[in-house]
Amino acid sequence: MRNQQRAAHEYHTATKLSPASIRTQPHFLDWENKPSLYKVYPGAPSFPLPTTFPQPDQDTLSVLQQSRVSQTEGEFTLTSLAQLLFFSAGLTKKKTFRGGEEYHFRAAPSAGALYPVEIYLITTSLPSLPAGVYHFSPAHFSLTQLRAGDYRGVLE
Numbered sequence: 498m499r500n501q502q503r504a505a506h507e508y509h510t511a512t513k514l515s516p517a518s519i520r521t522q523p524h525f526l527d528w529e530n531k532p533s534l535y536k537v538y539p540g541a542p543s544f545p546l547p548t549t550f551p552q553p554d555q556d557t558l559s560v561l562q563q564s565r566v567s568q569t570e571g572e573f574t575l576t577s578l579a580q581l582l583f584f585s586a587g588l589t590k591k592k593t594f595r596g597g598e599e600y601h602f603r604a605a606p607s608a609g610a611l612y613p614v615e616i617y618l619i620t621t622s623l624p625s626l627p628a629g630v631y632h633f634s635p636a637h638f639s640l641t642q643l644r645a646g647d648y649r650g651v652l653e
Contacts, residue, residue: 501559514609534601535636536615542642543634544626546579553584575625578618579638586616588635603635619648 583604590602600610607613616633618640620626630644 509606512606512608531611534610534612535634536632537634538632538641538643543637544631544640544642546582546638546640547576548579548638550576550580550583573623575623578620578623578626582616582633583638586614586633586635587638601636617643619652621647621649 585604587604588601589604591599592602593599602610603612605612605614618631618633620628620631622628626640627642627645628647629642630648631640631642634641
């Protein structure tokens with residue numbers, strides 16, 4: 498096993514939830530009281546993301562090992578954004594277990610498939626997407642607009 502793969506495997510093993518780790522920790526998960534898997538903003542405008550985009554030609558560990566990220570030429574498009582969001586936090590698989598419980602798996606790992614991290618985006622106008630503050634919805638593969646307008650100056 499390559500060093501990068503070994504490191505990824507060791508990280509996964511050390512941070513995953515398993516029946517044994519749940520029983521030996523002083524804290525516990527109340528599986529009957531799980532929070533919603535997805536944050537929802539009712540009534541907010543939603544912008545669907547393109548679902549067709551190029552697949553990467555390298556695995557994740559190879560990309561992370563590179564000392565710098567190469568910039569592609571051309572404009573950053575909604576398709577580029579969709580690709581970035583899918584491969585960083587998108588919904589990659591659904592699995593139904595006995596009893597009918599459905600688990601949703603995303604590109605980024607999460608112990609217990611609980612996914613406590615949300616992605617928010619501040620952007621200038623892109624073709625088909627007005628400037629604004631957005632929340633990424635993996636469930637619908639869309640962006641929910643929380644504020645309209647160019648808020649990039651707030652980050653400075």
